[in-house]
Amino acid sequence: MQTQGAADPARTFDPAEPPAPAASVPAAANPGNIPEMGIAGGKPSGPSGKLGTPEDRSTQFIAVQGGGDTTSSEALLVSAYLVMWALLLVFVWFTWRRQQKMDDRVTDLERALEGTRAAPAPRES
């Protein structure tokens, strides 16, 4: 399966490339070595060429390949089955209710029409 769209080579994370110098991102600020927004593979990302400055973080977002996927598979799977069953049950419920109403109406009308036919025609004086 292919992913949507081709990745921009300028933004592609290259694992062989050495990480950015420690001085650019203080270790204390990023203890888990997690790529920050605005830093793709440790390369300078901002227009100013500075790394991880407050200005960069507040003015642009850059896609990071291999970023944490927060969508839960379980939640998507359960949602899909819930939606499908909900659609089906609503459809069946409306069909059943409509049939009940129409059955009752047809029975009433047939009874009324039979009553009209059975009743003697009014005498003309």
Add this chain to the structure above:
Amino acid sequence: MQSRSKLIFQVLLAATAAVFFYLIYFIFIRAPIAQLQAGGLTQKIFYFHVPSGYAMYLSGAVCFVASAIYLARPTDKSDAWAKAGAECAVLFGMMLLTSGPLWAKKAWGVYWTWDPRLTTSLLSLLVYAAIVMLRAFAGGGHAERKFAAALGVLGTVNLPIIHYSVKKWGGNHPTVITSGGGGLGHPDMKFALGMGFFAMTLLAVALIWCRARTAMLDSRLARLQEQALASGLTNEV
């Protein structure tokens, strides 16, 4: 409903329920999880998603045949089956196009792309939705029925296009079925998909039958109301 056809319908419903119970057990307990690139756990949506698409084709085919018969020789029966086919095609189309994006979110990272198969499927759903809307809001006169039947015939042209769109135009959509079913790497996956097709066939037959009966009852009710009006039963009408 006649007592014999009522019995057949009840047996059909019981069989459908039993097959669905077994299918759900098989999908969640027995069928293995696919590779992460295919969505991992969310790939299990596939066993309902693909049969939903097939059920939409089936309902569309019923709509097409009944609409063609109606155009050739208009009867209440053919109109009822055409209407039922369109309604069930909308239901299965909605099931298809809600389950697919949830799987795509995991496999592709996005809910929706304007992929040829997704776009043509959406187009078909809109065509059948248009038929249902037309019949619901424009009344049940002969002209409306005829127009809906023409739409039912023309709308079906899109169904083969959906099927072959991946081969013709590529796109993101997987082709494990259209490539001969060779993409299912485990016998349990193939069995689950086969069961899914069987279950959806039973469900589609039961629902189309049920909706056709409702449509025929609707026609009968309209005739009875006319008779009642002619007999002077204005209060009952």
